[in-house]
Amino acid sequence: MAKNEVVETSEAQIAVHWQEEKYVYPSKKFIEQANIKDETIYERFALNNFPECYTEYADLLHWYKKWDTILDTSDAPCWKWFAGGKINACYNCVDRHLEKNKNKTAIHFVPEPENERVQHITYQELYVRVNEVAALLRDFTGLKAGDTVTLHLPMTAELPITMLACARLGVIHSQVFGGFSGRACADRIVDSKSKVLITIDGYYRGGKLIDHKQNADIAVDLAKKDGQKVDKVLIWQRYPGKNSVPTPMIEGLDYFVNDLLKNYRGKKVDPVPMPAEAPLFLMYTSGTTGKPKGCQHSTGGYLAYVTGTSKYIQDIHPEDVYWCMADIGWITGHSYIVYGPLSLCASTVIYEGVPTYPDAGRAWRIAEELNVNIFHTAPTLIRALRKIDPDLPKKYNHHFKHMTTVGEPIEPEVWRWYHEVVGKNEAVIVDTWWQTETGGFLCSTVPGVKPMKPGSAGPGVPGIHPIIYDELGNEIKAGEGRAGNICIRNPWPGAFQTIWGDRDRYVSTYYAKYCKDKNSKDWRDWPYLAGDAAMEAEDGYYRILGRIDDVINVSGHRLGTKEIESAALTVMEVAEAAVVPVSDEIKGVVPDLYISLKPGYEPTDELAMKISAKICETIGKIAKPRRVWLVSDMPKTRSGKIMRRVLGALSNKKDVGDVSTLANPEIVDEIKRVTS
Numbered sequence: 035m036a037k038n039e040v041v042e043t044s045e046a047q048i049a050v051h052w053q054e055e056k057y058v059y060p061s062k063k064f065i066e067q068a069n070i071k072d073e074t075i076y077e078r079f080a081l082n083n084f085p086e087c088y089t090e091y092a093d094l095l096h097w098y099k100k101w102d103t104i105l106d107t108s109d110a111p112c113w114k115w116f117a118g119g120k121i122n123a124c125y126n127c128v129d130r131h132l133e134k135n136k137n138k139t140a141i142h143f144v145p146e147p148e149n150e151r152v153q154h155i156t157y158q159e160l161y162v163r164v165n166e167v168a169a170l171l172r173d174f175t176g177l178k179a180g181d182t183v184t185l186h187l188p189m190t191a192e193l194p195i196t197m198l199a200c201a202r203l204g205v206i207h208s209q210v211f212g213g214f215s216g217r218a219c220a221d222r223i224v225d226s227k228s229k230v231l232i233t234i235d236g237y238y239r240g241g242k243l244i245d246h247k248q249n250a251d252i253a254v255d256l257a258k259k260d261g262q263k264v265d266k267v268l269i270w271q272r273y274p275g276k277n278s279v280p281t282p283m284i285e286g287l288d289y290f291v292n293d294l295l296k297n298y299r300g301k302k303v304d305p306v307p308m309p310a311e312a313p314l315f316l317m318y319t320s321g322t323t324g325k326p327k328g329c330q331h332s333t334g335g336y337l338a339y340v341t342g343t344s345k346y347i348q349d350i351h352p353e354d355v356y357w358c359m360a361d362i363g364w365i366t367g368h369s370y371i372v373y374g375p376l377s378l379c380a381s382t383v384i385y386e387g388v389p390t391y392p393d394a395g396r397a398w399r400i401a402e403e404l405n406v407n408i409f410h411t412a413p414t415l416i417r418a419l420r421k422i423d424p425d426l427p428k429k430y431n432h433h434f435k436h437m438t439t440v441g442e443p444i445e446p447e448v449w450r451w452y453h454e455v456v457g458k459n460e461a462v463i464v465d466t467w468w469q470t471e472t473g474g475f476l477c478s479t480v481p482g483v484k485p486m487k488p489g490s491a492g493p494g495v496p497g498i499h500p501i502i503y504d505e506l507g508n509e510i511k512a513g514e515g516r517a518g519n520i521c522i523r524n525p526w527p528g529a530f531q532t533i534w535g536d537r538d539r540y541v542s543t544y545y546a547k548y549c550k551d552k553n554s555k556d557w558r559d560w561p562y563l564a565g566d567a568a569m570e571a572e573d574g575y576y577r578i579l580g581r582i583d584d585v586i587n588v589s590g591h592r593l594g595t596k597e598i599e600s601a602a603l604t605v606m607e608v609a610e611a612a613v614v615p616v617s618d619e620i621k622g623v624v625p626d627l628y629i630s631l632k633p634g635y636e637p638t639d640e641l642a643m644k645i646s647a648k649i650c651e652t653i654g655k656i657a658k659p660r661r662v663w664l665v666s667d668m669p670k671t672r673s674g675k676i677m678r679r680v681l682g683a684l685s686n687k688k689d690v691g692d693v694s695t696l697a698n699p700e701i702v703d704e705i706k707r708v709t710s
């Protein structure tokens with residue numbers, strides 16, 4: 035977004051403002067066992083101890099060589115953490131646990147079909163499997179430190195195994211959410227310049243074995259057309275040794291991983307000591323243009339941050355069974371299914387399928403069977419489970435000490451149901467606010483120290499110092515009752531390093547708006563603009579209202595409205611497309627798509643369906659519009675700009691306000707008739 039440009043219809047503008055709630059306190063039992071029980075953590079991580087405070091997180095890790103500089107700001111605002119240090123992320127998540135815990139479960143893989151056995155993968159087995167895959171990647175594909183590789187994998191154990199094998203070699207992995215289309219995968223292959231794609235033949239979702247191999251064919255084909263040739267496609271098999279889907283293999287391009295692995299049985303690969311600031315992975319996310327951006331995350335800083343926050347905010351102890359129901363294809367999964375929990379030697383649960391398959395009790399049966407005691411999910415799922423049967427969790431004998439909510443604001447009423455019914459009034463809840471870019475949590479309570487407040491994320495986590503600015507750069511103070519743009523004053527080790535291959539976009543999107551001096555090497559001059567609107571209560575707790583830009587969070591999945599619009603515009607009949615966010619009872623926010631057609635085309639239901647299908651094909655099913663409204667024209671300013679504000683008001687059944695300045699005010703009533 036350009037300086038001082040305000041998006042007309044953003045999530046923040048349709049946000050529902052709820053009342054400040056009273057505190058809810060953690061139980062004595064929780065506090066007694068908590069990793070952090072006293073307030074002094076906030077002093078240790080106060081700004082006057084910055085950046086030294088973060089060595090507390092780095093010291094949770096094994097280093098081949100300790101850093102020379104904690105925070106190198108010489109290339110501001112591309113911060114380098116623990117510069118001069120040497121570290122390997124895979125070693126920290128696997129090898130170092132073997133001495134004491136090799137027989138402990140690292141990963142519980144829960145297949146979607148309930149009659150299929152849960153796989154309990156010990157740290158020893160994880161070590162063996164990761165080494166074999168690393169040997170294969172090194173010797174068969176020739177991948178080496180600093181190369182990129184695209185993964186398009188669903189939620190099976192092969193995903194973290196592949197990620198860790200890459201990390202072992204210093205290969206930068208770029209995992210594309212499994213539910214994304216072949217086209218979306220191709221775009222990410224091209225941008226990351228990957229020569230190797232790692233995928234799987236099929237996986238279960240909603241009772242069906244999905245043919246995922248066909249996405250690989252589409253991705254490779256489209257990437258080639260866009261100038262990026264993939265040399266090898268490595269294909270895991272959902273059932274090792276068996277091809278589960280009809281899409282045929284391509285000679286000379288496709289290889290079954292399980293066939294190749296026979297040549298690497300028992301092979302060991304030394305972890306490569308990587309510079310702390312070497313990229314560990316890319317995670318593509320939606321931004322304000324159609325093109326997704328590759329957030330580049332570091333090795334040392336990132337791992338230190340996710341390990342520290344997993345310990346203090348997630349309260350993970352090595353004996354915990356931790357289940358985060360996000361997808362590893364999103365940042366939540368990278369940080370808080372794979373790297374954080376494994377670095378702390380916990381057991382992490384990976385569930386393949388739909389949370390409510392075959393029924394809404396599935397999650398609680400899994401939790402019972404595996405003795406899950408830390409549970410982590412998004413408001414969308416909590417709302418959906420509550421709607422299906424608000425009493426169902428009471429019938430199960432699961433017990434959580436700790437629960438997380440992430441990805442969207444949670445309504446206090448839904449929060450209370452989560453606390454009372456899912457958590458049986460025993461579990462603490464942390465409402466964690468953060469982003470793909472930030473690597474780890476920004477705001478949340480420290481669960482053993484601060485009380486919870488339904489509907490509020492909480493204060494900045496230790497070491498994170500938020501500030502809210504208005505459009506002009508004036509600070510909005512705590513308790514003023516006004517919302518503004520939430521920023522973080524200081525860098526932190528989990529923050530992404532840059533947008534892959536696009537430093538200018540990194541600087542302009544996140545730092546330009548409130549930068550005090552573009553030439554400054556002092557971090558104090560570079561507040562990080564998160565892109566969310568927020569309000570700070572008197573007690574320093576933050577309420578996040580939603581995005582201030584063209585991004586929407588649908589069921590906690592982040593989508594760019596421009597991405598959806600550009601997909602719609604590829605349909606031949608479409609002249610103009612505009613997406614607006616609409617509040618939704620379950621999904622938080624959903625996209626409504628307005629379309630005007632080229633002259634000579636008739637608005638029909640078939641055409642609306644065709645446009646909707648095109649969006650699913652281009653991005654993935656998660657981007658499917660709630661409604662496709664075919665209208666004869668868009669409301670426009672005199673200079674021809676589409677007034678999304680008006681469309682947003684119509685979709686949300688709100689007052690459209692003054693439309694007299696439009697070039698075509700009469701269209702508003704017409705659209706109102708179509709949409710009501």
Ligand code: WTA
Pocket residue numbers: 319364365366439440441442443444465466467468469470471491564565566578579580581587590591592
């Ligand atoms: C939103 C997901 C309210 C926010 C980790 C942010 C939240 C975007 C919360 C990032 C929360 C995330 N309360 N809103 N606890 N957590 N968000 O990159 O708008 O997929 O900017 O990262 O989700 O989404 P992303």
